[in-house]
Every structure is written in structure tokens, then in C-alpha cells.
Amino acid sequence: QVQLVQSGAEVKKPGASVTVSCRASGYTFSNHYMHWVRQAPGQGPEWMGIIYPSGDTTNSAHKFQGRLTMTRDTSTSTVYMELSSLRSEDTAMYYCARGAAGSGSYTSFDIWGQGTMVTVSS
Amino acid sequence: DIVLTQSPGTLSLSPGERATLSCRASQSVSSSFLAWYQQKPGQAPGLLIYGASSRATGIPDRFSGSGSGTDFTLTISRLEPEDFAVYYCQQYGYSPRTFGQGTKVEIK
Numbered sequence: 001q002v003q004l005v006q007s008g009a010e011v012k013k014p015g016a017s018v019t020v021s022c023r024a025s026g027y028t029f030s031n032h033y034m035h036w037v038r039q040a041p042g043q044g045p046e047w048m049g050i051i052y053p054s055g056d057t058t059n060s061a062h063k064f065q066g067r068l069t070m071t072r073d074t075s076t077s078t079v080y081m082e083l084s085s086l087r088s089e090d091t092a093m094y095y096c097a098r099g100a101a102g103s104g105s106y107t108s109f110d111i112w113g114q115g116t117m118v119t120v121s122s
Numbered sequence: 123d124i125v126l127t128q129s130p131g132t133l134s135l136s137p138g139e140r141a142t143l144s145c146r147a148s149q150s151v152s153s154s155f156l157a158w159y160q161q162k163p164g165q166a167p168g169l170l171i172y173g174a175s176s177r178a179t180g181i182p183d184r185f186s187g188s189g190s191g192t193d194f195t196l197t198i199s200r201l202e203p204e205d206f207a208v209y210y211c212q213q214y215g216y217s218p219r220t221f222g223q224g225t226k227v228e229i230k
Contacts, residue, residue: 035219043223044223047219047220059217106155108172108173108178110169112166113166114166115166
């Protein structure tokens with residue numbers, strides 16, 4: 001079945017970086033955009049950025065520019081999200097989410113990973 | 123950025139009742155680019171409605187979406203026990219994509 005499986009929980013100190021992986025299966029990986037979304041405890045989801053099917057184009061929300069790096073490995077159907085210069089406010093559940101089929105990158109998010117909890121604490 | 127404001131924050135209803143959830147955008151959103159998601163505790167959000175009114179695969183017809191411009195509505199015609207959850211609207215027509223703060227539908 002179509003699924004996204006993410007890497008496990010992380011605990012990081014302020015100033016460090018974290019990398020979360022998201023492995024796709026059950027569909028043609030290169031046909032879909034992939035998004036990263038985070039959700040702080042008790043808050044609504046927050047879109048972080050998108051990586052294009054080709055992997056050579058990314059677009060980040062302004063607040064993450066300079067700190068967020070997204071990559072994809074077509075050979076393993078995996079996307080990666082690296083967030084640097086972590087601070088306590090980055091403590092959240094991080095999700096990858098597949099862009100639904102359609103024309104272009106502006107589609108809903110039809111499949112979500114199970115989430116990866118990232119805790120930033122000294 | 124487009125701000126989505128959902129109301130009410132919490133909706134207390136009984137199984138079998140009708141739920142009406144509102145999502146208001148700070149500027150016009152093409153109805154082709156408005157989605158609703160359901161999130162249960164400990165789970166990722168799941169797509170319910172896209173394009174303002176199209177049900178995602180496998181979503182029962184008691185869920186319906188409507189609206190245009192800046193005002194959108196999610197209606198659950200008769201609440202089932204599994205429908206008690208948090209619901210988020212999202213616009214995905216502009217970058218950054220944005221979500222509302224959510225409406226919690228709880229058992230009365």
C-alpha cells in the first residue's frame with residue numbers, strides 16, 4: 001500500500017542540526033512532490049517547504065530559509081529534511097506529506113508519514 | 123501570507139448530530155485550492171476534502187465541503203463515534219501553504 005515511513009524520534013541541543021528521513025513505497029516516487037510540515041504541541045500544522053520530483057528544486061517558507069535543507073534520493077525513494085541552528089521553539093512533530101496528483105505543485109497533501117518527534121533541549 | 127481562521131474552536135455535539143465547521147481566509151482563495159484534514163490524537167492529519175468540495179478516496183459521504191472566496195464550510199451530516207477529532211482547513215493555492223488553527227469536535 002502507499003505509505004511514507006519516517007525515521008525515529010530525535011533529541012537535540014540548541015544550536016545543533018537534525019535530519020529526518022521519509023521513505024516512500026507503493027507508488028511511483030518520481031511522480032509526486034513532497035512537503036514537510038511540522039506541528040508544535042497543541043498547535044495547528046505549519047508548512048515548512050516542498051521538494052520537487054526532480055529533487056533539484058525546493059521552496060521553503062520564509063521563516064525557515066537559510067535553516068532548512070530538503071533533498072531526495074530517487075534510488076531509495078527517500079526524502080530528507082535537515083533543520084539547522086535548532087532552538088527550543090523547533091520542538092515539534094515533523095511530518096512528510098505527499099503532494100496529491102495533479103498539475104503542478106499546488107495540490108493537497110494526500111498521504112502523510114507517521115511523524116517524527118524532534119525535541120530541542122539543553 | 124494567507125491567514126485561515128477557523129470557528130468555533132470547540133464544538134460539543136452528540137453522536138447523530140450535524141456538525142458545521144467554518145474556515146475564513148484573510149484573502150480570497152480559489153476554491154480549487156482549499157482542503158480539510160482530520161486529525162485524531164497521536165495520528166498524522168488525514169485528507170478529507172480537497173478542491174473545497176471533493177471528497178478524498180474512501181471518505182464517507184456524510185462529510186461534505188462547500189464555499190468559495192474567503193468563506194468555506196465543512197459539514198458532517200450525522201456524527202459517528204469515530205468523527206470526534208480535530209479538523210483543519212488548509213489553502214494550498216499560494217505559497218506558503220497555510221493551515222487554520224483547528225476546530226475540535228468533542229462528545230457532548
